[in-house]
Amino acid sequence: MLCRNQGFAVAASHFGRRLISSSRISPGRDDSAVSYLISSCGLSPEAAIKASNKVKLKSFEKPDSVLALLREYEFSDTQILTLVRRHPQVILADAQKTLLPKLEFFCSIGISRLDLAKTLVYNPLLLSRSLRNHFVPAYTFLKKVVISDLKVVSIPYEVRILMKGPEFFSQLVVEVHQLGFDPQLWSHCLEKRRHGNDVKAYRSWGWSDDDIRSALRLWPLCMTKSEKKIMATMDFLVNKMGLQSGNIAECPYIFRYSLEKRIIPRCSVVKVLLLRGLIEEKKLSLSTLSTTSEKYFLNRFVTRYLDEVPQLSDMYQGKVDIWKPARF
Structure with a gap:
């Protein structure tokens, strides 16, 4: 010591x-x-x-x-x-008898020391939970549901969920089957307890069961977003940008980003470039519009076209609103 x-x-x-x-x-x-x-x-x-x-x-x-x-x-x-x-x-x-076994357990299931430190600092009450009565039973359950250690430690909330007792997971299995989802998408049920209208919101835009399953597999946290966030983002992408609702399910990461600070500014620039014939729609993807870095987006869609469209920078910064009917 x-x-x-x-x-x-x-x-x-x-x-x-x-x-x-x-x-x-x-x-x-x-x-x-x-x-x-x-x-x-x-x-x-x-x-x-x-x-x-x-x-x-x-x-x-x-x-x-x-x-x-x-x-x-x-x-x-x-x-x-x-x-x-x-x-x-x-x-x-007790560092050796109480704390060390918990740290060893987390690392043994594939959580790096760097990630473990970040997680415990963010949620220190994890250290007050019992290794035998909470962590081990929870991990054993998750391992059975998601098949492998790798998938267990890659699930969102994988560490915090270990605080739950065995009865929680029994109810979770019931909810998974009731919703008709693959058990590997259990995290949807966990979040659905907090956001009850998420699936309903997506369905109102025509998402099929396959669309929902596809979005869940790609990014389960799309089901943690509020109904207001979902409806506003879908309305803009479908009614303003003209995208097909089902295609948005192929890039659920879009719901990770702010509509006002990221999606609208980027789509404003791209919409103008499309109308001017400076870029081709078939070469665009929703992923490119949403997930690429700001530096890449500026170089790819703003800086190179400033000679043809000097207002692009103002559009990107929100100083020019192209979505008013008069602009067209």
């Missing part, structure tokens, strides 16, 4: 106390916890005082072991700071 150098510990403690001297610590507050959170975890005096209400340090042994383990698993200083600020109790965990 890695421990701090004793001299460093003393110096850090004094340093932390100097930092918090101006914060007017209340009588009875655990000064050692505040000092430790500042000097060893990097918290600000204010954040340390707040976090100290949730931790009582009897010694530095446990928190030192936790920090050493997190660094061994490639958590950066910033990530450790954020993790401790959001979930101070983590420094009281």
